[in-house]
Amino acid sequence: MGHASSRQGSYRIIALIVASAFFMEQLDSTIISTALPAMAQSLGTAPVRMNFAMTAYLLSLAAFIPISGKIADRFGTRNTFRGAIMLFVVSSVLCGLAQNLPWLIGARLLQGASGAMMVPVGRLVLLRTVEKSQLVSAMSWVLFPAMIGPAVGPLIGGFLTTYLSWHWIFFINVPIGLAGIALATTYIPDIRSDAPPSSFDYAGFVLAAATLACLIVGLEGLGHGGLSPAALLLLAAAAACALAYAWHSRRHADPVLDFSLMRIPTFRVAMRGGFLYRVAYGSFPFLMPLMLQLGFGLSAAESGAITFAGAVGGLVMKAISVRFLRAFGYRKVMIWNGLLSAMLLGLCGAFRPEWPLAAIYLLLLLGGLARSLQFNAYGTIVYADVPPPRMSAATSLASTNQQMTAALGIGLAALVLDTSMHALGHAAVQLTDFTVGFAAMGLLGVLAVTQCRELPANAGAELSGHVRKNGKPARG
Incomplete structure (x- = not known):
């Protein structure tokens, strides 16, 4: 009886650690939305150009998620998860210290890449350690931040920007991230794949990332500029890359x-x-x-x-x-x-x-x-x-x-x-x-x-x- 109780408590702790990482990742997808005017003034650029700071984060997230499982299999879930949180903290600090828009965009790209490693690896830990009968309960803790993060992001961002400064919308990740690293070291198991390592699908990764990048940027271009030639060209490129990936994936033994x-x-x-x-x-x-x-x-x-x-x-x-x-x-x-x-x-x-x-x-x-x-x-x-x-x-x-x-x-x-x-x-x-x-x-x-x-x-x-x-x- 005590063993079952201990096991149940353990999976809930792991779920909460993963949920905290998921919350940080989802929060940062929208937290800057209410701070854009203040950020634009501070960085000396037009507010409309600040959209690139949001797009860069989402684009980097989507592009790097496909390789997260491969990295976890090779380096272990604990090392990958801790490393991703640490990189997220460092990139958050770089965002808060940004002096111009290119600096901010670069830091947001790094932040998105680390977030892409952080969440899928955490979910993978649950899938490999939690019994199926407990999976719905465990995943409910993890999936909740996916909804609440974007919802509270504008609220928290507006509060911090109004009463402190926009820099704090990034600095708040530091204590959360450091606590996550400490808890991950104690509770996250170091799971590695039993399958022999396979050659990494570099071509597939490039094609998949190009498809996502062209699709997201092209669709955003349509939303802001109508049927512009640049947006249509990007969407056409996305379709071409997707078809190329479909052809490639059927011929690769272990596609990304x-x-x-x-x-x-x-x-x-x-x-x-x-x-x-x-x-x-x-x-x-x-x-x-x-x-x-x-x-x-x-x-x-x-x-x-x-x-x-x-x-x-x-x-x-x-x-x-x-x-x-x-x-x-x-x-x-x-x-x-x-x-x-x-x-x-x-x-x-x-x-x-x-x-x-x-x-x-x-x-x-x-x-x-x-x-x-x-x-x-x-x-x-x-x-x-x-x-x-x-x-x-x-x-x-x-x-x-x-x-x-x-x-x-x-x-x-x-x-x-x-x-x-x-x-x-x-x-x-x-x-x-x-x-x-x-x-x-x-x-x-x-x-x-x-x-x-x-x-x-x-x-x-x-x-x-x-x-x-x-x-x-x-x-x-």
């Missing part, structure tokens, strides 16, 4: 992103549905604060306080998501909760200044509850049927898919807003444009549900513990 994993039904559904769903909700940290500030006339601090209601809903759901999955099973939860969360996302576009504040808070709270449950479902079912020897490859592919959706969600939302403005003849963005933007993202969430319908009734039963009413395991 192993798409043969898509033959596993639960992995395929989670990847496709999760991609659409996360792109839809990846737009939320961009659309909601912007609508509240430009459409409602609220300050950055006020808009951050309102959007935080969604994070509160996520915190509540974190504690009870396991019960929903056990009671109803993955398939029913992901279909019906997916529809509910998509509807609540689209409904955000109906918010107006004359609405009672309590009604807005309530809808954002409900949206946070549904979003957290859906994120947890996608984040765990993806590994349900992956064989242990392929966990590293699955983690790299799933993490790349998850991370790039944040940048794509922002880019797609900006594109929809820009298209709506031109179609409706608006010189500046209006509330009706945000209505169109949220409606489009809500429809994207509905499309994600169509993928979940492919799941059998017993999908993920070993993870959730879901059984039929007669006490037998659920079957398709």
Whole structure:
């Protein structure tokens, strides 16, 4: 009995350590959004050019995630995890000390690369040490920061910038990171792959990184500059690199992103549905604060306080998501909760200044509850049927898919807003444009549900513990 209790406490400690690293990585994806004007003035550049500081971080994250599993297999999870946190702390300090925009962009690229190593490796530790029956509970701790980080980022960034200085939005990572290194040294096991080392897929890494870079930058270019030749050229280059990678990966024995994993039904559904769903909700940290500030006339601090209601809903759901999955099973939860969360996302576009504040808070709270449950479902079912020897490859592919959706969600939302403005003849963005933007993202969430319908009734039963009413395991 004592051994079981000790084991349970150990996996929760590991989950919390990984969650702290995930929180830092996700927080820094949005924390600078409310500080951009102050940063631009301090660095002597135009505010519009500060977008490169956000893009550089997201781009570096997406590009380096594919090699994280390979590095962990070669150098061990503990060494890789600690090294990534240390590099994240150093790059955060460099960001805070930046004297000009190129310096900041370079430090953000380094910060993104270290974040790319930090989170997937931490998730890999859980996948290799936690029993499947405990995985949903453990992953709920890890996946929660993925939602709360972007939500509280603008709130924390606005507070620190207003009452201290923008430099502190980076310096706050130092004590968190140092504590993470100390805890990782004590609790993170040093796991290495039993498989013999294979030659690294350099060509695949270059092609995959080029695909992500061209896609993200090109989509962002469309959102800010319309159908510019440069943006279209980048998107064409992304398509060409993707086709080249598809050809290359079928001929390489150990590709950097192993798409043969898509033959596993639960992995395929989670990847496709999760991609659409996360792109839809990846737009939320961009659309909601912007609508509240430009459409409602609220300050950055006020808009951050309102959007935080969604994070509160996520915190509540974190504690009870396991019960929903056990009671109803993955398939029913992901279909019906997916529809509910998509509807609540689209409904955000109906918010107006004359609405009672309590009604807005309530809808954002409900949206946070549904979003957290859906994120947890996608984040765990993806590994349900992956064989242990392929966990590293699955983690790299799933993490790349998850991370790039944040940048794509922002880019797609900006594109929809820009298209709506031109179609409706608006010189500046209006509330009706945000209505169109949220409606489009809500429809994207509905499309994600169509993928979940492919799941059998017993999908993920070993993870959730879901059984039929007669006490037998659920079957398709």
